[in-house]
Amino acid sequence: MIIAFRKKLKLLTGLAVASALTVSAMGLIGLQWKTDREQAEQRFVQAASIISSNIAPAILFEDPAVAGENLESIQGLDGIGWVEAVLPGGQVFASYNAAQGARADQLAWEAVVERPIRVDGRQIATLRVGVHYRSLSDILFDNLGAAALITMVAFAIAVLLSHWMDRIAHKPIDTLMSAMRKISASGDSSVRLEQSGDPDLAAIITSFNAMLERLEQGNEALSQSAQALREARDAAEEANVAKSQFLANMSHELRTPLNAIIGYAEVLREELDILELKRSLEDVEWIHTSAHQLLGLINSILDLSKIEAGRMGIDLHEFSPLSVMQEIEGMLAPIAAQRNNTLHIVTDPDIGEAYSDATKLRQCLLNLGANACKFTENGQIFILARADGEDLVFSVSDTGIGMSTSQLNRLFQPFVQADASTTRRYGGTGLGLTITWRFAHMLGGTVEVDSVEGAGTTFTLRVRANLRGHDAGEDDSPEAVQAEAVLDTRLRSTAKPLALIIEDQPSALQLMTRLAQRADFETICAEEGETGLQLAYQHRPDVILLDLTLPRVNGWQVLEALQAAPELRSIPTVVVTVDDDRSRTIEAGAADHLVKPIDHGELNDIFIQYSQKHTGAILIVEDDPGTANLYARGLNQMGYTTQVASGGGEAMRLLQQRMFALIITDLRMPDGDGFSLIDRVAEMPEEQRPKIMVVTGKVLNEEDGMALTSKVVRLIPKNGLSPRKLGRNVQNLEVHGNAA
Structure with missing residues (x-):
């Protein structure tokens, strides 16, 4: 809860006065106690001196009765409980108890005052007096009334002083606040405050007026700049549309004569072949090949210009992805053979049916497959197709030349290849990947790339399997499509991953943006929840950083x-907030929860973790559905495929049906413990045996730990494990070659 400055000042004044009163009262009581003790000591010593003088003759003449009468003189003296005369041999000559039972309970008396009894300078006995001092509580009780009266008077004075200080100290603040309200209500920054005779207030007013003047000048300059930017943006958009329309029209005009050239070249080729004019036949072959290359270039320009001009539609229909893969194999097989490559195409038989645009999907796969064949020689080309939830995932891998990080950053841009030497050696225009990226976006998906220079490249195409709600739910007007394409080009102009940062505090937003960009992420930002959701739907970022305290639509919403x-659930969302309710955010769907101020290293680890998607099948053995769903969610967000088994028996049945790269298991399960499952997996053939990671809340003894050491790759405590941290452990195993 935030306390206003005015209330803080009053509270501090009251606390200061209360503290001063408390210290004063404690000092007063302490002084009273010290004085009372000194006076009591003086009184006890004086009484002991008088008694020792009076009792000496009685002891000298051995008269205990007279001695006892002398000792009775202590009766009525405050603080004296008993008195006795003790002979040198330790024998009590006479004694007297002033209080009932005082002598029997000496523990109730704080001290014993001793006084020698002398006659003519010779000590004939010792006088012992049991005394009791007044306690601090007794003194406090006696002075309670006076202390309460003083406190009440002082408190009243403190309240009056607080109100007086409030009027004096807050007068400048109230003046400024009143002016600010007027400016806020009217929006007129030309308002100025009148000067005051108070020099302090006059300095504040002068500074405030100067700030308003600078603000007014800044607003005017900003307004002019914004207008200029709007005009420049409109002009650029108009020029971009004009360029795209021009390219579309010109491409159509160029295709007509080019088709004729290709047709006549084919006729000439047949006739020259019959006449056996080999030299002329070679010339015509060059014409035919060059014409086809030019036609491919024109077709690519036409497709790109259609997309940018908003004239590229989607032909939705039902089809079999398996049939598309068979067509791809027939088209790519001769291309792969040209460079002595071996083509491998594998399709999951359970891939099912799709409702999308088969033509655009086929073109995307052809572009990626042709690139793999072109940049690989005497190598292997792998194209894998599978279903992943509501998506279709196609992986195109090769063992070719690969790309460096700098080259990867240049991909997906029109007319750009990895570098100039690539263009000279292998040819091409650089439009294929750009069109593939745009088509993938239109089909509700993305294209990702992973490459190692000199070792090969893997492109992963992910599209929606069912686009039945596309027509009703999206705006396909030329203006909308063009605006989307332009913005997507700006944000995804490279192969860099994309981070969406939803944060309303400028400083935190700037910090996370810088860290993301330092980790080689592109960023888009939103200062409120509604805008953040719109950007998430539009751009499907690789990771979302979300604050909870947002205006309008808060972070929980x-x-x-x-x-x-469903289309956003697979995006890992990391909550970054001052709220420490970590378990609630994880249950609500967050991949992890960071508390401000954030650790830069941990945030950088998050960017590294989600900078690329991973592959591999993982079996989760967990009997608690909520926990199993938590693990599966985190791993699916990183790209892994998961399957859940509720116990060891079900896990073994699944292992017999398919291969898994990794098993994540608990040690407690309803149909036997995890140790038996681990032992059964350890007996499997090495080529079929998956790695095992144990995630458990069980405290293991030394014997259990030794039993697991040689059979599992990692042992993780279940308590506090977030989906992201589980994914990071799996990723680390993968990096070191121990997992999927």
Whole structure:
């Protein structure tokens, strides 16, 4: 809860006065106690001196009765409980108890005052007096009334001083606040405050007026700049549309004569072949090949210009992805053979049916497959197709030349290849990947790339399997499509991953943006939840950083909306907030929860973790559905495929049906413990045996730990494990060659 400055000042004044009163009262009581003790000591010593003088003759004449009468003189003296005369041999000559039972309970008396009894300078006995001092509580009780009266008077004075200080100290603040309200209500920054005779207030007013003047000048300059930017943007958009329309029209005009050239070249080729004019036949072959290359270039320009001009539509229909893969194999086989490459195409038989645009999907796969064949020689080309939830995933891998990080950053841009030497050696225009990227976006998906220079490249195409809601749910007007294409080009102009940062605090937003960009992420930002959701739907980022305290639509509502949308649920969302309710955010769907101030190293680890998608099948053995869903969610967000088994028996049945790269298991399960499952997996053939990671809340003894050491690759405590941290452990195993 935030306390206003005015209330803080009053509270501090009251606390200061209360503290001063408390210290004063404690000092007063302490002084009273010290004085009372000194006076009591003086009184006890004086009484002991008088008694020792009076009792000496009685002891000398051995008269205990007279001695006892002398000792009775202590009766009525405050603080004296008993008195006795003790002979040198330790024998009590006479004694007297002033209080009932005082002598029997000497523990109730704080001290014993001793006084020698002398006659003519010779000590004939010792006088012992049991005394009791007044306690601090007794003194406090006696002075309680006076202390309460003083406190009440002082408190009243403190309240009056607080009100007086409030009027004096807050007068400048109230003046400024009143002016600010007027400016805020009217929006007129030309308002100025009148000067005051108070020199301090006059300095504040002068500074405030100067600030308003600078603000007014800044607003005017900003307004002019914004207008200029709007005009420049409109002009650029108009020029871009004109360029795209021009390219589309020119491409159509160029295709007509080019088709004729190709047709006549084929006729000439047949006739020259019959006449056996080999030299002329070679010339015509060059014409035919060059014409086809030019036609491919024109077709690519036409496709790109259609997309940018908003004239590229989607032909939705039902089809079999398996049939598309068979067509791809027939088209790519001769291309692969040209460079002595071996083509491998594998399709999951359970891939099912699709409702999308088969033509655009086929073109995307052809572009990626042809690139793999072109940049590989005497190598292997792998094209794998599978279903992943509501998506179709196609992986195109090769063992070719690969790309460096700098080359990867240049991909997906029109007319750009990895570098100039690539263009000279292998040819091409650089439009294929750009069109593939745009088509993938239109089909509700993305294209990702992973490459190692000199070792090969893997492109992963992910598209929606079912686009039945596309027509009703999207705006396909030329203006909308063009605006989307332009913005997507700006944000995804390279192969860099994309981070969406939803944060309303400028400083935090700037910090996370810089860290993301330092980790080689592109960024888009939103200062409120509604805008953040719109950007998430539009751009499908690789990771979302979400604050919870947002205006209008708060972070909890954003998190709920992200989990409710199937197309956004797979995006890892990391909550970054001052709220430490970590378990609630994880249950609501967050991949992890960071508390401000954030650790830069941990945030950088998050960017590294989600900078690329991973592959591999993982079996989760967990009997608690909530926990199993938590693990599966985190691993699916990193790209892994998961399957869940509720116990060891079900896990073994699944292992017999398919191969898994990794098993994540608990040690407690309903149909036997995890140790038996681990032992059964250890007996499997090495080529079929998956790695095992144990995630458990069980405390292991030394014997259990030794039993697991040689059979599992990692042992992780279940308590506090987030989906992201589980994914990071799996990723680390993968990096070191121990997992999927």
